[in-house]
Amino acid sequence: MLLSGADRNRRLLTAAAGILLAAVMGLVLIVGFRLATQIRASVGTLQQASELEAYPSAISEQLTALRQRLDTLEYTGHVHGELDSSVRGFNRDFTVLEHQKGLDPAAMHAATALWGNYTPVLAKVLSYHGEPYSDTATNSSLSRSGRVYYAHVRRAELFAQANAAALHGELALVSASLQARTAAAASRLRWLLSGGVLAVLLLGLAAAYLQVARGRGERAARDAQDQTRDILATVREGLFLLDADYRIGAVWSQALTSMFGRSDFAGLTFEELLRDKVPPETLNTAMKFIKLLWGERAHENLMKSINPLGQLEVSMDNGRGGKETRYLQFDFHRVMGPKGVKHVLCAVGDITSSVLLARELHEAQENAHSQLDMMVGMLHSDPLQLGSFLDSASAGLKHVNAILKEPARTHAEFSKKLAGLARELHSMKGEASALNLMSIAQRVHHLEDMLAELKGRSELTGNDFLPLVLKLDELLAHLRGVREMTLKLSSLREQPDSPEGTISAPALRSATAGPEELTATLQSLARKLAQDHGKDFTLALTGLAQCPPAYLGTLKDCLIQMLRNAAVHGIEADEVRRAGAKNGGGQVRVEFRRVESGYELTFEDDGAGLSPEALKEAAVRKNLLSEEQAAQLDNRAALALIFKPGFSTRNEVSMDAGRGAGMDVVARAVYGLGGRIGVSTNPGRYTRFKIALPAVDETAVA
């Protein structure tokens, strides 16, 4: 709890009043005790002095009684003993009195002198121990020593009668001085006690005032605490303070409980808070960031911009024994003290719903864009080509599903599927790109990415194929959407006012693309590739009309792939061509002709050609060959590397190249038709593919 300046002063004053009160009380008690001790001693002395006052007259009376007994010849022993006792008592008490302080010195001196006169007179009386009488048969009389004794008694009686009053008077003066002294001490004690009581009262009042003021302050602090508690219980953000050890303070907002499913936050470290909720690398980054916040020179706004916890995905218990993914946003503010950063205030917000909403929005936008792209692609495509592509894509995906359906239990069996899947998808992507159906091409590209990722794994199981089959389902749904839209567009074209020469929907469904459509597709693809890759080249196609329908589909797949390869790997950039003394843009030439044994397709580009050394290096880089194996290859064998599955000279993957599935697909397709493929090159001048296909029985095909 924070104390205001007024609260602090009040506390200090209360403490000072308490200390002062204790000091005054202590002083009063000490002085009072001393005074009381002094009074008690004075009273004792006074009592002694008062008792001494009685002695002179008592001694005088005892001497008179002793003399009278001697006169009447009575027994004197008893009175003599009393006298002796009185004298001894006076001596004892007087000696004690003499040692007391604060007595009236003149009176004391006079009393001492008087008693000094008494002493020899009385000593003569008291020193007598004989028998004062002598007895005969008829009478008794004073004996000789008795007469001496009588004389001493008589003299002492007279002395005592003469001085008793004076001695009494001096002793009374001593008593009076003692009494005055006692009274003065009592008076001082009274004043002291009165002063003490007054001081206590005053200090008590001050303390009471301060206490009331403090009570008021505490009430205000309690109210403030209640308000803080209410805020912390109500606020939707998780709030807490982190100390220099990255531990959470004792005060935190209730929202944290539902966010983290626990309530033991006080003393918990930030690391412990997130440990089971995020992956270790995320936690590591988060801790590094938190440490940076404590740096004196860290700029808070700059730190905000690099906050790695702006949208943190965490895995939480869902309260039913399962897990759920939530998104939390952590915001940090430094609390500065006189000695630098005192705490870091952490505000956590659960932004799951907004993240999901944003994601849905993004997906919707993506879908809208993708639909728009698709529409644009479809509007620019020939309906016949489109229909043909959709048919072949559906067939291709059926084949993909058939590959997936083949039973597999071991890594080898799962791994074997990957190559087949990659070939099917790569052809499909090429065709989609050629028709400018980028939404389809991108989806297939994503599937290829997934396959490439799986290919790198050391252990494959059915679980790894689950995302793949979901993506396949998505692609199929997308194709279905494209087909439905195509039909809608076709039905629009069937309207009476539609332009002449458009194709009807039934025609779309049944038509198969011919050589003209293939030519248009390839020219369109060439333009797109030139634009996408910043290359300048033209495509010259001859003889495609001679291609038998049975070969058209395969030929299309092969030409699309080879055209992409030529655009990416073959044709050089303008500046390279100029440097190589090549005039104008590049040329890609495709010639299809009948030959004696069947058909021959020539595909040639006047680009960079193939470098056997570069091909060998790429094969080693892709782990298709060891360095020793590569060194042993001659140029012909090195050129044949381009037909190996997974071979590519590019390190990075793009929409058009880098998968290493291109020429592999072409070669397989050609072999599938019973044909052969060969490649020749002149580095820096050209690359030429020749494909020989067997003759077909066209009557049977028809």
Add this chain to the structure above:
Amino acid sequence: MLREEELKTFVDGTTRYFEVAAQQPASIGSPYLLEGEPAMHDYTGMINVSGKREGVVYFTAPRAMLTVLLMKMQESDFSHESMRDLVGEVANTISGNARRDFGHDFVISVPSVFAGEKPQINRPTGARAFVIPIHWRSHSAKLVVSLT
């Protein structure tokens, strides 16, 4: 579109049953999309799902697999009823897993069990069915998930 974590929940529910009941985990084979009529084995346990998703999820297994499973579970009753109960239990575990992970988003029916007869499967229109082969020892069953 069905999400991967949703599909995984049903798959995990199935493999978990084998792990708990027979102390021997099942593995999953290569998943694929169902084309045409579903191939059913001898016994099928099915749950209907509604709410956030609509459709069916069913586990179908051959008698031989269920017999070995019962043996592993120290059961001595290999009757028709025991087989029916067993596929019902698997469907129930799948259902429990889904309830745990999705809570009230999914409304899941009590499992229904079919044996021999061709089951009445109301697959939702527009939803493709995912077939996930379940391999256990030398036997194979199928988990079919068809949800919109």
